[in-house]
Amino acid sequence: MRIVEVNELYSPTGGGVRTYIDAKMAILAKQGHELIVIAPGRVTRVEERPTGGRVIYVKSPTIPIDRNYGLFWDAAPIHSLLDDLQPDVVENCSPWRSAGIVADWTGPALKSWFLHNDNLEAYPKRWLGRIASGERIERAFDWYNRYLDRCFRRYDAVITNGPVLFKRYRARGVRVDAAIPLGIDRARFSPALRDEALRASMLAQCGLPPDAHLLLAVGRHHPEKRWPMVIDAVQRAGARLPVGMMMLGQGPDTAALERHIGRSPHIRLYRPVYDRPQLATFMASADAFIHGASNETFGLVASEALASGLPLVVPDAGGAFEVARPTYAETYRAGDAYDCAAAIVRLFARDQPLLHRAARVAAAHVRSDEQHAADLVAFYARRIAERDAQASDQARRSA
Numbered sequence: 001m002r003i004v005e006v007n008e009l010y011s012p013t014g015g016g017v018r019t020y021i022d023a024k025m026a027i028l029a030k031q032g033h034e035l036i037v038i039a040p041g042r043v044t045r046v047e048e049r050p051t052g053g054r055v056i057y058v059k060s061p062t063i064p065i066d067r068n069y070g071l072f073w074d075a076a077p078i079h080s081l082l083d084d085l086q087p088d089v090v091e092n093c094s095p096w097r098s099a100g101i102v103a104d105w106t107g108p109a110l111k112s113w114f115l116h117n118d119n120l121e122a123y124p125k126r127w128l129g130r131i132a133s134g135e136r137i138e139r140a141f142d143w144y145n146r147y148l149d150r151c152f153r154r155y156d157a158v159i160t161n162g163p164v165l166f167k168r169y170r171a172r173g174v175r176v177d178a179a180i181p182l183g184i185d186r187a188r189f190s191p192a193l194r195d196e197a198l199r200a201s202m203l204a205q206c207g208l209p210p211d212a213h214l215l216l217a218v219g220r221h222h223p224e225k226r227w228p229m230v231i232d233a234v235q236r237a238g239a240r241l242p243v244g245m246m247m248l249g250q251g252p253d254t255a256a257l258e259r260h261i262g263r264s265p266h267i268r269l270y271r272p273v274y275d276r277p278q279l280a281t282f283m284a285s286a287d288a289f290i291h292g293a294s295n296e297t298f299g300l301v302a303s304e305a306l307a308s309g310l311p312l313v314v315p316d317a318g319g320a321f322e323v324a325r326p327t328y329a330e331t332y333r334a335g336d337a338y339d340c341a342a343a344i345v346r347l348f349a350r351d352q353p354l355l356h357r358a359a360r361v362a363a364a365h366v367r368s369d370e371q372h373a374a375d376l377v378a379f380y381a382r383r384i385a386e387r388d389a390q391a392s393d394q395a396r397r398s399a
Contacts, residue, residue, distance in 0.1 A: 001033045001377055004087035004109075006078060006102050008094040009116060010039040010055070011068045013250075017093075017116055019300065020369075023185055025053035027373040038081055040070025056081060066222070066252050072097045079105050089380050092155070095119065095148060103154035110384050112157040115165050115176070120144060121295035121318075122224050129335070138172070145172045157383050159376075164319050165297040180376050183369035184303045188276050191309025191360045193284035202285070206244030207265040213243040213348045216286035216310070218272075218279075218301050219293070221251030226292035226335060228260050231267060233332075233340035234290070238266055240345055245290065248272050248282070283308035288347055291320045294334035299323040307366040311359045313343050328359040 009017040025035045029052020041057025048054045058077050060070040072078060078098075082090060082105050090109045092102040093116050102111060124141050125134060132140075152158045152175045159178050160166040166179035200210040208214075215234060219225050227247070234245045244266040247257075254269075261267050273279040283289070289305035290313040299319035302312060306323055314320035315334035324331055330347040332339040347355070 001089065001380065002036070002085065002087045003028070003033065003089045003091060003380070004036045004038060004082060004085050005091040005093070005114075006038045006072075006082075006098045007091075008040055008071055008096055008098045009069070010037055011070075013068045020116075020182060022049075023369045024373055025049055026051035027370055028377070029053055031370075031373060031377065033377060036085060036087070038078055040072055042070075044077075068251070072101060075101045075104060082107055082109075088384065095151065099151050103151070110157065110380060110387065111155045112159060112380065112383075113152060113155045115158065115160045115169070116297060118165055118168055118295060118297055121168070126224060126295065142172075145174050149174050156387065157379070159379070160297070162298040162319065162322065164322055168297075178379060180372060180379060181367055182298045182300060182303075183367040183372040184300065184307055185276070186307060186366060186368040186370075189280045189283060189304050189307035189363075189366075191284055191363055193281045193308065195281055195285045198281065199285040199287075202246050202282075203244055205268050206246065208242055208244045211242075213241065214287045215243060215245040215290045215313070215344070216283060216288070216305070217245055217247045217249075217290050217292075218283075218305075219249050219291070221249050221253040221257055223253060224293055224295055226294070227253065227257055229335060229337045229340065230290060230292040231257070231260055231264075232337040233344060234267060235264055236337065236341035237344035241348055242266075243344065243348065244268070246270065246282070246286070248279075280304075280308060283310060286310060287352075288313055288344075290340075290344070291315065292340075293320070294318040296320060303366050306359060307363045309356065309360045309363050311347060311355050313340070313347055315340075325362065328355060328362055 010021055011018060021037055028035045035053045037055045039055055039057055040060035044059045045057050046054055060072050063069045078101050087109045089112055090102055091112045091114050092098050093114045120141055124137050128137050157177050158175055159180055160176055162181040163179050166176055169176045203210060203212050203214050237243050247269045249272050283305050289310040291302055294315040294317040296319040299322055302320035302323045312324050312329035314324050314331055316331045317334045330343040332343040
C-alpha cells in the first residue's frame with residue numbers, strides 16, 4: 001500500500017509529529033508498504049530516507065509565530081505530486097490550507113483525515129481559561145466544530161491518534177470514525193539503559209549531589225507546553241527537598257524560559273537531543289519525568305519516558321494523563337504550579353524502589369509503533385474494500 005501524507009505539521013526541527021512520522025515511515029517500509037510525506041519547506045526538495053519512504057518539501061511560507069513550521073499556499077504543485085504518485089491512501093492532518101487541497105484533489109485514492117491535535121484546547125481554552133469556563137468557551141467556538149464537520153464530510157475516513165481526541169470530538173458532536181492509538185519505539189527505550197554515572201553527572205550540572213532527585217522534561221518551547229508553570233513548580237518543590245530538572249527542547253519561547261529560570265541553580269536548559277539512542281539513555285537515567293501540557297492528544301513523550309522505566313508527574317488532562325496510573329505516577333490540576341509542586345513532593349516521598357519497580361513493569365506494556373502502523377494499514381484496507389464493494393454493487397444495480 002502506498003500512503004501519501006500531506007502534512008502541514010511536519011518539520012525537520014519539529015516535535016512529536018515529526019517523531020511519529022519518521023518512525024511510521026521506516027516501520028511501514030519494513031511491513032512492505034510505502035509512506036511519502038509532502039510537507040511545507042523553505043525550498044522545494046526531496047529527502048530520501050535510507051530506511052524507506054521520502055519527504056517531499058514544497059516551498060511554502062513559514063508561520064510568523066513559529067518559523068519551524070510552514071503552511072501550504074498553492075494547491076497546484078501538491079495536486080501534481082499526487083497525480084504522479086497515485087497513492088492508495090492520501091492523508092491530511094491539518095484544518096488549515098491542506099484540508100481543502102487534499103479534498104479538492106480528484107484522484108481515486110481513499111482520503112483520510114488523521115487527527116493529531118485539538119485546536120480548541122491548544123488555543124481558545126488556553127488563552128481564555130482564566131476568564132471563562134471550559135463549557136462557555138466550547139459554546140463560543142462551536143462554529144469551529146461545525147467547520148470541521150463540513151471538512152470531514154469530504155473525506156472517506158476520520159481517525160484520531162488515541163482515545164483523548166476521540167472522546168473530545170464525539171462529545172462535541174463531530175464525526176470521528178475510529179481511534180487508532182499511536183505507539184512508541186519499544187526497542188529503543190528501555191529501563192536497561194539506565195546509567196548511574198550519567199545520572200550523577202546530570203545532577204552535578206544542576207548543582208546537586210547524587211542522593212538528590214532528578215526530573216527530566218522534554219518538549220518544544222511553546223506556550224501550550226506550560227513550561228513556566230513547570231519551572232515554578234520545581235522551584236517550589238526544591239524548597240522542601242533536593243530536586244533538580246534537566247529540560248531538553250527549543251522553540252519560540254526558549255529565550256523567555258531562560259529568563260524565567262534566571263539564576264535558579266538547580267534547573268538546566270539544553271537543546272533537544274535528536275539522537276534517539278542518546279535520548280533513550282537520558283530518559284532511563286533520570287528519576288522521574290515531568291510534563292506540563294494538558295492539551296496534547298497523545299502522550300508520546302510520556303510513553304517514551306514510561307517505556308524507559310520512569311515514574312511520571314503529569315497534569316490531570318490530556319494525552320500524558322492517559323498514560324499515568326497511580327502505581328507509578330502523580331497527577332496535578334492542569335496549569336496549577338502549586339499543585340504540581342505538591343505532586344513532585346508526593347512522588348519523591350513514596351517508596352522509591354517500589355515506585356520504580358511499578359514503572360519498569362508498566363514499561364513492558366507500552367504500545368509499540370509497529371502495532372499502530374499495522375492497525376492503521378488494516379483499517380485502510382478494510383475501508384478500501386468496503387468502498388470498492390459499494391461501487392461494484394452500484395454498478396451492478398445500474399446495469
